[in-house]
Amino acid sequence: MSTYGKGRRFSLILLAATFAWPFVAMLLAPLFGNSVVFAVVAVLFAFGMTGLAVLRCPNCKTSIFASSKNVVATWTPWPRKVCGHCRLDLEAN
Numbered sequence: 001m002s003t004y005g006k007g008r009r010f011s012l013i014l015l016a017a018t019f020a021w022p023f024v025a026m027l028l029a030p031l032f033g034n035s036v037v038f039a040v041v042a043v044l045f046a047f048g049m050t051g052l053a054v055l056r057c058p059n060c061k062t063s064i065f066a067s068s069k070n071v072v073a074t075w076t077p078w079p080r081k082v083c084g085h086c087r088l089d090l091e092a093n
């Protein structure tokens with residue numbers, strides 16, 4: 001799978017979880033209590049942060065969600081098709 005494909009799969013999972021979770025939480029909270037709701041939110045947050053750190057350009061190691069390697073860079077919730085730093089085609093690599 002290409003780097004862009006992995007990033008797209010990661011973003012779709014996180015997007016689906018973000019929108020589905022409030023409804024799932026409404027069902028789970030009366031059964032297991034609020035601590036379970038907060039625990040799952042913490043796991044989702046950790047999953048998101050891990051994706052930002054792990055999904056990188058295979059050539060220059062820039063995050064595929066960042067516009068450049070500089071300290072000042074824009075970050076998007078959707079992965080880039082072309083690396084923001086070295087212009088590597090992430091759909092092919």
Ligand SMILES: [Zn+2]
Pocket residue numbers: 057058059060061062083084085086087088
């Ligand atoms: Zn790159």
